[in-house]
Amino acid sequence: MNFDNLKYISGNCDRGLSAKGVGRQDHQLNTYDWLADVPGNVESTDLVEVQFKNTRKGYYHNINGLDLHKGDLVAVESNPGHDIGVVTLTGQLVNLQVKKANLKSMDDIKRIYRIARDQDISTWNDAKAREHGTMIQSRQIAKDLGLKMKIGDVEYQGDGNKAIFYYIADERVDFRQLIKVLADVFHVRIEMKQIGARQEAGRIGGTGPCGRELCCATWMKSFSSVSTNAARFQDISLNPQKLAGMCAKLKCCLNYEVDTYMEAGRKMPPRDAVLQTQDNDYHFFKQDILAGIVTYSTDKRLAANLQTITVERAKAVMDMNRRGEKPIDLDDNKEATSERRRPVHTDLVESEDITRFDKSKKKKKKKAARPKRKDNGGEKNEHQENKKE
Incomplete structure (x- = not known):
């Protein structure tokens, strides 16, 4: 084994939150x-991914x-001043x-100034x-102005000259007066960003019902729309709380497997089909x-x-019904078993003589009980006892 490569493989563990790309930060x-x-x-491109507070990321040129x-x-270019972020990739x-x-x-990609x-x-x-x-x-300021909005988070720029206010609102909000009041109170440049409920949950964080x-x-990072049809395709109970x-x-995880269920659902028999047996x-009733x-x-x-049967068996029964045939049972295994165990019907009149009832029953003579024979051992023991007397 070449021990000179161990230092390269293990990475530089003295810098940063993780060793190269291995591990989690x-x-x-x-x-x-x-x-x-x-x-x-690393030398293949000068682009670097830099992450800021929570879910905000940016891409910058490492021109130096x-x-x-x-x-x-690292300190990166911003407008105005500079910002501080963490290199993630x-x-x-x-x-x-x-x-x-x-x-x-x-052209919108800015540059990295320095470490x-x-x-x-x-x-x-x-x-x-x-920030808090x-x-x-x-x-409180937004409430005093009567604005129907909720400020979910505030993020200051690395140099402290700018603040980003993340807010949630169901309707369009005119926050021009709010920006003026915030600039006079905090003496920084104000930027307002509207986010949705999913983005707010991502910024706050937490643990889901799955335990992860x-x-x-x-x-x-990107969110796609989720509808109740995704739950219907997967036969999930439409319980809003769950x-x-x-x-x-x-x-969001309702969309993860919906494509697989839709593809597998095309092979299932129609729900309105009625399977007829004899x-x-x-x-x-239900399906998996x-x-x-x-x-x-x-x-x-x-x-x-x-009766629980496979999809192939259900389609086979449907084909039989179209041809006017009806199986004995839905389950083909039960049907085969019943065929094997079906009794053979015979005509007793043809196979037997009708005068068999006229024959008198002969009484069986009881055999006389034979005396039990003693074994040699028994005779020997009896002879010994008589001799003692």
Whole structure:
């Protein structure tokens, strides 16, 4: 084994929050860099992914050729001033992330100034300490102005010269007066960003009913619409309390397997089909799409005489009904068993003589009981006893 490569494989563990791309950091939307150990990966592009508070990410040019690693704090270009963020990805995977982000123009990508200094980090920490108090105070200001909106979070820029206010509103809000009041109170540049309930849950974070951290707070960046049809395709009970997530909206995970269920559902027999046998008519009761089994009942509304069969068997019975044939039973295994156990009907008049009833029954003579024979051992014991007497 070449021990010279151990240092390269293990990564530089003295810098950042993780060793190269291996491991997990304490930021949301973390991207696992599976190309981190590939030689020349970092030099393939000068683009770097930088993450800020919660789910806000940006992409920047490393024009100065800085030796950046995952977890480094860097000062990046902003408008106005500069911002402080954490390097979350370098190398070729950044190109894929930029394509996924659907940036309108590559000219909008700014540059990285430097690795953050002690003074930059101190100013950044002071700005972060003011965020919670600013959010509470701004909520009261919006309430006094009679605006129907909720300020969910506040994020200060790294240099403390700008603040982003994230708000939620069901209707359009005229917050021009609010911006003037906030600028006079906090003496910073104000930027308002509207977010939805799902984005707010992603920024706050939490644990879902599955026991794992929320998807919107870990890896999900773009949100697609979720409808109740996704639950219907998967035969999930339409219970609002179970279908709703932490954001009080339909769970995003309802869309994860809906395509698989839709594809498997095309192979299932129609629900309105009635399967006819020689004894009863069977109606659809329930089905397991992924297992490929269907349960039928003899009653349309109640569970009576339930029979669970495979999809292939149900389609075979439907074909038989179209041809005017009716099987003995829905389950082909039961039908085969009944065929094997079916009694053979014979005509007793033809096979037997009709005068058999006239024959008198002969009484069986009882055999006389024979005396039991003693074995040699018994005779020997009796002879010994007589001799003793």
